[in-house]
Amino acid sequence: MNLHIITLCAALLTTFASAMGCTSLIASGKATVSGRPILWKHRDTSATNNFLYRVEANPEAGRKYGFVGLFNGADSLMLDEAWMGMNDAGFAIMNTVAYNLPANSPEWIDREGVVMAQALATCATVDDFATMLDALPRPMGVRTDFGVIDANGDGAYFETDDNGYTRFNLADAPDGVMIRTNYAYSGTPDKGMGYIRHANVEALLAAEIATGSITPASLTDGVSRSFFNSLLGYNALEIGDSWTIDQDFVPRHSSTASIAIEGILPGETPAKTMMWANVAYPPCSHTIPVTLTEIPYEAGPNSPHGAYSTAGLEASARMAEVFPVVRGNGVKYIHLDALRPILESEYNISLENYAKGANLR
Numbered sequence: 001m002n003l004h005i006i007t008l009c010a011a012l013l014t015t016f017a018s019a020m021g022c023t024s025l026i027a028s029g030k031a032t033v034s035g036r037p038i039l040w041k042h043r044d045t046s047a048t049n050n051f052l053y054r055v056e057a058n059p060e061a062g063r064k065y066g067f068v069g070l071f072n073g074a075d076s077l078m079l080d081e082a083w084m085g086m087n088d089a090g091f092a093i094m095n096t097v098a099y100n101l102p103a104n105s106p107e108w109i110d111r112e113g114v115v116m117a118q119a120l121a122t123c124a125t126v127d128d129f130a131t132m133l134d135a136l137p138r139p140m141g142v143r144t145d146f147g148v149i150d151a152n153g154d155g156a157y158f159e160t161d162d163n164g165y166t167r168f169n170l171a172d173a174p175d176g177v178m179i180r181t182n183y184a185y186s187g188t189p190d191k192g193m194g195y196i197r198h199a200n201v202e203a204l205l206a207a208e209i210a211t212g213s214i215t216p217a218s219l220t221d222g223v224s225r226s227f228f229n230s231l232l233g234y235n236a237l238e239i240g241d242s243w244t245i246d247q248d249f250v251p252r253h254s255s256t257a258s259i260a261i262e263g264i265l266p267g268e269t270p271a272k273t274m275m276w277a278n279v280a281y282p283p284c285s286h287t288i289p290v291t292l293t294e295i296p297y298e299a300g301p302n303s304p305h306g307a308y309s310t311a312g313l314e315a316s317a318r319m320a321e322v323f324p325v326v327r328g329n330g331v332k333y334i335h336l337d338a339l340r341p342i343l344e345s346e347y348n349i350s351l352e353n354y355a356k357g358a359n360l361r
Contacts (some may be wrong), residue, residue: 001352021182022096023197023250025205025219026147026155029265032214036263039149040219041084041094042250042282043257049073049312050083050257050279051301052290054120057088065089065122068256068292070276072113077301081113082120084259088292089124090151090270092261095144098184100192101161106141108162111141113304116326125150130167138163149263151270154241159349175207196248199230216260216276216289221350223250224258224282225343227334242337243247244325251283252321253331258282272361278353280315284322284342286349289357318342 009061011328023042029035043050050070056067067081084094093111104110123129124360131147135142139162146165149155155170157180166186170178179201181194204223208214227249228304236244246253262274275290279299288296301307321338323331 011027016091019052020198021099021194022148023194023201023223024094024096024145024180025201026157026170026178027214028155028170028173028176029153029263030031031209031212033212034215035263035265037149037155037170038210038214038216038219038260038262039092039094039147039155040216040260041096041258042219042224042255042258043070043083043145044252044254045072045256046082047072047074049308050281051298051307051309051312052275052277052295053078053301055117056129057086057121058288062123065091065121065124066292067118068228068290069120070259070277070279071301071307073301073312074306077307077324080117080329082111082117083118084257084261085120085210086201086261086275086292087120087123088270088334090264090273091120091123091128091148092150092263092273093123093129093146093148094259094261096180096185096194097145097182098143098159098180098192100144100183100187100189101143101159102163104141104162105139108139108141109143112144115140115142116146118306123148125152126154126156126358130156133158133160133165145184147180149261149262150161151267151273152191153263159186175209177205177214178213196231197231199252200228200248200250203230204228216274217261217350217354219260220258220276220278220282221347221354222345224255224278225347226250227336236334237336237340237343242335244334244336246332246334251281252320253281255281258287274357274361276357278311278350279309280312281319283339284318284346285311285315285355288353289360291360294360327343
């Protein structure tokens with residue numbers, strides 16, 4: 001690799017080492033092979049393990065709908081903060097932090113997970129979510145792009161801060177696709193983060209967007225496993241190098257999940273909603289099918305060490321081979337020779353699971 005590029009990337013790593021973020025997309029039925037809408041989130045967070053869990057409806061506790069949510073490992077099953085999910089009404093939600101929206105009030109911050117858990121428990125439609133946001137007390141304690149879809153095929157991003165939101169409807173997207181990383185379209189221009197990752201997704205999916213052929217696997221096992229950098233103009237896995245720097249790819253060392261929620265067709269019941277979930281560092285793990293009533297064992301909080309997913313723990317062991325240098329800035333260097341066989345093996349498992357999962361619907 002060019003020495004100048006390595007030096008530049010290293011400088012950028014120093015600047016943004018502490019920043020977290022996510023990459024996301026909403027696709028309408030006209031943009032997908034199945035005709036079903038898709039809500040996708042590639043999660044980056046300091047919480048190194050995730051698990052999936054079903055929370056049952058309980059009107060006395062304010063939960064109108066049961067839902068399957070993504071929770072942080074070691075949450076002790078309090079389940080009051082969900083980081084993505086789908087509910088029995090066919091409503092689904094996720095978020096990405098938007099660093100160019102106004103900062104939160106210091107005394108009331110980081111409530112995105114609380115808001116999403118409340119939405120999954122009470123909302124059936126995109127408009128229900130808007131009504132919920134309108135009713136929340138201010139400041140809301142959020143600084144984020146919420147993405148939602150519902151059983152009617154509607155979708156929207158709500159770029160939301162302490163005091164309000166700007167709504168972008170999926171119906172207004174000419175190609176039926178909207179992408180968000182870690183900036184809001186309504187926020188301060190050229191601030192925030194994730195501009196290169198946004199361009200990565202656009203480039204990787206250009207042909208599928210143009211032909212309306214996006215699938216959940218395009219996202220969980222395509223974009224989330226890709227080491228393409230749109231600014232540098234190449235895929236690090238394809239140029240023969242043994243090492244690369246972990247900078248501005250969609251999958252990053254901080255990546256802990258890639259989940260695509262696939263909505264329903266007109267006339268289908270919300271029970272047909274499917275979640276295609278990789279609850280670990282995506283290049284070192286695989287996707288599994290999840291329904292509103294069935295969560296595979298490996299994705300649940302089933303570790304003997306606490307509320308951790310076994311899939312996440314197993315992927316962490318594989319990550320140790322991919323990020324083997326632990327001193328200094330070594331954790332920012334990806335050992336591609338170790339990654340390639342792991343990625344291929346896990347990808348093949350994903351493909352088998354996609355084939356099996358189709359029968360669950």
